[in-house]
Amino acid sequence: MELNALLEQPITLPSLPRTVALLMNELGSAEPDLRRLNLLFGADPALAARLLQEANSGHFGAQRQVCGIAEALVLLGMAQLRTLVTTAPLGTTSRSVPGIQLQQFWRYSLNTAKLARALAGLVHQSQIAAYTAGLLHGVGELALHMVDPERMQTVNNLMAPLDIRRALLEQHLFGYCYGQVSAGMAVRWRLPEALVDALRHHHAPFDNDVYEPLAGVLHLAAWRARAREAGLGERELAVTFPGEVGVVLGLDIDTVLQQDPIDWKACPEADDYV
Template sequence: MEDLLKPAEPGEAREPESVYLGRQPILDRAGALHAYELLFRDSPENRARIHDDVQATAHVVARTVGEIGLSAVLGDYRGYVNMNRALLFDDIVHIMPPGRFVLELLETITFDAALFRRCTQLREAGFQFALDDVVALDDQILSALPYVDKVKVDFLGVEEGRLPELARVLKRHGKALVAEKIETHEDFVRARDLGFDYFQGYFFARPQVLATRRPSASRAALLSLLTLLADEPAMGRLELELKRNPEIVVQLLRVANSSAFGLSRQVSSLREAVAAIGTRQIARWTQLLLYAGGRGLPWRSDPLVQLVGTRARFMELAARELRPSDEAFADAAFLTGIFSLVHVVLDMPPAEVLDQLKVSESIRAAIIDGEGALGMLLRISQAADRGDSPEVDASISDPAFAHLTPALLAKLQVDAATWFAAHRLE
């Protein structure tokens, strides 16, 4: 993957100036727009070159939610997105506003009790699910039907004589039916007569490729500032570094003037902002700005910043409960939460990113291998993020973590969310 922390050297491949996303409409029986299927595209050419399903979906989500924007991509409609098993348990799900997405379960997925529990959790959170590319019913498909809302039938892939019975059985299970790969008017009429609810295919529209210029991120400046803050710089040196980056100054002034600091008057100068916030808080919000930088979203509506901010605070609060007098442990827990997702925004392997950021070995081991007390806190936080009560219970069964009861963890989640809401930028 490309190194996003430095500009490309002469002769090196540069990051494309634009980002791309495909979308294909899904229509209802009256021919009105129902939703879009969102598709990976890496160029203006209307075809997919996918080498890694996980990476492809990650790019689709990031471009929809962050770089292009939900309103521009989806308007008021839902987006259908392909999901494999790994993605359903991944942090990327928490970046997606649940009410805006239908998660398509790929035909290659393995259905079991753990997957069905996860589907139940995500449906309760507001996601819808669809089975993708169904051409026949088998025991695995039938076992999954109670956990999905829609079934997408590959209209070209089903043996013609089996279509009526397939549609009848799925309808009997109360599922909305989507006919995909509708290529002719005759296909559409037949699917409609068989009771299909929604329709997708070249007869209606080929996928459209959306594009936008890649935002000019200030991540290099943020990383430079973080390096400087680690050395507890003198005020003059810190001011000089900040003045080189006016966008960061604007954000930090907003932090200083947010309700969390309870100041009696508005801060209007950089020196006042630094004094009001303190270098420790500046470092924390610079770390969060690393996630917001270049995504083009207001702070409060950026789900990735919300996720990482509340996770980091949750881990810090849990660390204080475990070791009330160990400030260094609490700080390390906060940093572990912050950097647990940094590879998402930098599009690099986690180990490579953490090596470049020069994080401590304990933080690195926690994020890469789940080791140590910090690794356990990270696992508890990730399980809490996705509402996985069995995983939380298993983690706190360790005597060293017995103090973190489910009731206490629930309180810490609320406290972390309240902290982020108080500090968020407009």
């Protein structure tokens, strides 16, 4: 299937049931806590995408495109937020996205967002944009599995969805990879161009005509989070570290590894999101 044809398909991303339940509880209170709403929306790629899509729809007269969850929350009223959350589809079964372990995907996306934010701070890039890019960069993988589950199962038999080399395999087989699907979806959500560029090029930051540091930041963050999911040891980390990207950003492997979230199993509301 061609990329444009794939992007024309109706794709409804599933949300983490626990996050939806916590949001419904918070939004049901007399005075919802914006900080807690920020934490919870920032823990779920699908909810964050829907929130940002709504904020960038043009209904709110924003002077510029919104890329951060906190800013999007300020634009929307509580009634709109309640509707957004109550209508969110839930990823409750293994069949929600065939071929994808959703709990692993949600954890991976959150960890990538945290790492991207930390790395962006070191190289003076927008931490807000980096966090959002990290949270959303993998939604294209969900879309691929939802639109063409049989083909993707064949691909999964060759390599796991979160393998470090996954983008290269998809690029070889299809002519595009999950990152380009994520970017195409972000265009339809009217997200800022810098964010779209980071999603589109993060798997190969130097393939873009103009190198974008945010794409490099996201590349390193995704590498580390995928390596964590794969349980790579010190030697494998050293061998697979994308050193050429690190050199351009001025980040060596030790610096990247030091940005790991302190507790990879922490519950969503335990950390600050942007």
